[in-house]
Amino acid sequence: MTIRKGLAFSLLPLAVIVLIYQGSVLATRNYMDEASLQASSALRLAVSALSGHLSRYEPLPALIADHDDIKSLIERPGDAELRAAANIYLKEINTLLESSDIYVMTLDGETIAASNYDGPASFVGQNFSYRPYFQEAAKGLQSRFYALGTTSLKRGYYFSSPIIIDNAVRGVIVFKVDIDSIESSWQGGEYKIFVSDPEGIIFMTGSPEWLYSGILPLSPERLSRTQGSRRYAEAVLKPLPYRESIEDGHKLFTISSPGGTREYMALSQYVPDADWTVNVLMDTASVRSQARTVLVAVVLFFCLAGLALAILMQRRARAEERLRMQVEARNELEHRVEERTADLARVNQRIELEIAERRLTELELRKTQGDLIQAGKLAGLGQMSAALSHEFNQPLAAAKTYADSAAMLIDRDRVAEARDNVRRISALIDRMASISKHLRNFARKPNEKLGPVALDAVIEDTLEIVSARLKLAGATVEVAPSPSGWTVRAGSVRLQQVLVNILTNAADAIEGLDDRRILLAIAEDTGKVVITVRDHGAGVPTAIAERIFDPFYTTKDVGKGLGLGLSISYNIVKDFCGSLSVTNAPDGGAVFRLELEATSGLEDAAE
Template identity: 35%
Template structure:
């Protein structure tokens, strides 16, 4: 028995091999390495983008923060410059000098009223004048309950430095009003004979409100790092660093800030960014801790510094997100290209592996087939030797074995093959001879057409063999729509070589062109070859031979009639017409009509015969295909 692989086993085995190679094999490891490298690259890109985004955001915030802080310093200077000129001008005023040199009630009242008028246009809180001992003799708030008139300010640095240096500025908490402000003073008279001091107190409530409305913390510290002005009221008189003990004692004894605790601000510096900036964590009133960029810039013409806090989280987070998104957008095409390259490489390797597997399978099948053929050849040679040794004995008992059922069937099949393939073989021989002639004439195109006809006839011989097998099995082949025109033309073509010069007796009804029946073209051609051959042989030698082929639709069937004007069929033959080995011909085998009847029956039809002295008519009934009838 030959050991052939099934037709579908090869691609299935190849698919299983590829599946095994990709499942848990190098391909999985390659993708695992690719995924690990891709994850590492994405992580590095995200980290680097985060660092870059944070750095760029900090640089942008620092630049913008310095700009905003300098604007606020300029505004602070503008607020300070206007009242600074007032003490100087008043120190030269005649009314001030008269009130100090001649401290009468009239002079003092006139000065009080003058100061009351001036304070409204000087952007100052209070303007007052002290004598050389520090006693306030006149004030713009002389009519208010908290009037400064009569209070002694000799302990204040703005008085002592004003007497000694001619002018002074000092920020302190008012001893009477308990409100913080900047005291600007100027001496009246010469240093050798000072008469008193003119003092302008400036408060920053409006400026603090403007800063608070901006939403970002702003504060001003003095040279001791004490907060003087702030957009957050609770930060006033707190410090940016813990004060040394001696400085803290001196400030408390001077009553500069009253009883303020002077504790450090709720700010923790994390790292320095630039010479004027640092990242801090600050706790604002009513909220949690947050990170800020602190900008410190000096306030010109003062020993103060302005601090400006810029929130970090929104801007830095947005910059980091944008940088990471850009990094991912830049990295994604690279990773996609790498994945595509890896996939194409794996497909190429898989194709190579599949080709190698296919070659191995093919070699194995060739080896198996070669071994099977060798064994078959050996067995055949042994059988031939045995057949030759018994040939003489078989001839002696041939008639008895013919009667045996098994050899009768073998004889029928062999006879059927000889009978049915006689016409195709004869036609093949004719086409082959013609091809030789055309090749000799160098008419290659016509020779190729003959060879194509020979190839088609070999297929017909295969179909005839299948029909003989079907005859033995009584099986039924599948039916399909077939045009009667092609069937009849094919049958005539096969008869042309044998009945050359006699086919003029064959008269075919043109109506065949419009009929389509159910069947198989090759098998139906076999039927009409038998019928046409029998009819042409029946009219051979007659002076007016006629074989008429007609078609018509009757009772839902297509009836093809083959009528000849021969002598008719003998009664003894007519009774066994469709039985095997029943023939009126000297060399006939009596199988043609048997096979034809079986073919027509397979497709749901039948064959009817009418005969007489004037000829015989075979009527083939076939099922129509659709509405062909």
């Protein structure tokens, strides 16, 4: 028995080490999977933003190529008056569309008119016949190409179109789009975003030090293809100092820089229309930190369990020693005189009382240990219950429920009720499509028709949507009394989205506080309707007040937000020709102020 007990105690540390290691691996894998979901969402948004920015310009070269002045210039390229008229026309169009450059070339590649004809880096007289976009357009094809300008030394995305006269290609028109505005929005965010070409060279990035770096080996073949098209002019190409690895199915980049070495989770998506790959890197430092925290918690738990076991064994050994001493004392006391019997009896009573107290203490200790174990379980469940939540969660969950119900109703031949569920799913899809449309509108004004919207109905629907979140946070919304019948110039679904985002943020700010009131008030100020939402939380720190409406900027922990809610709301209100701002109340809490144009009467506003 003693040998078995000793063997069990010798194997116990090894078993504990194995359990700790497996727990660390499992925790790291779970946090990595959660981080991968966040990075996937950021990747989809980045691809959508890029595609939306470029798609607005794609049909324009063909439209401009059909202009009479352009066709006349191609037929008579030596006519000075036609050149001057074309230059002025291209400059006006370029200014109106806020593009980078527009220029016209003959079939030999010579530029005969350009929107920058009067600038220091004019394209007029330059020959771009070596560019793939010229070669494809000269064959009568629409072409797209991204490169560093050899004359302007500015990066851009090029759209080219043939100029067709009498069913024959007579020239080429090129439309260059500036991409700096999108690139600047990637800087300083939670994610590192960059775009690489088919040769693995980074063309766009929110980290300037990575520009023109290669994530693939810069072999002679790749350099030859790049230099043949002069995609990057005279820019110096260099390899990106990184090491790639795979962990539990996740691709990891370890990138070296003067400031040190950092590890990132890498996700990428190839965009066939643009012929580039969009990459999103997420710093794994927080993921590793969370895994280490779990590991420390597990180690601490086992240390406490070991300490408790040691205390129990020590007490058990002391009890055994006392029992042995009692036996020896009894044997000795049998040989003592009769007058010591009473004293020994009292000693025995005290010893028995102490033993009973020790046993009671041991029972209480076991109960306390059970409570600690249960508390540890609940704490672990609390950490794992954090889930990604965004504007699509409620419609998606509802759509899933309706879809399951529709399948059951069809099986029971209740087609009319199933059709009603399908109609509800379609309405939810329309609602999600309306919300997602704003992600493509960061760089342009939407073409949606706006009209008068009744605030009473919008606020009523909004409160219904956020009721579950408010109940979870223990928050209450107090709507200040105001005259009914207010109407504003907006879109009802998008205005409702703005109010949902603001009220949800307010619920996050006051969750767990004593004062969990949210005040919503409506007033009129010089022809505008002002909606204010005030919470009683910690307010907005001055250091982040200027960036709170930036895309991808968030102060929440990993997995609790992408930092898009307030940015989307800001752009929606801007489309309404209104304003959205945030200040701190004098007695504490944040105050969101939404100003919209007041209207009279109700019409149908498209959403």
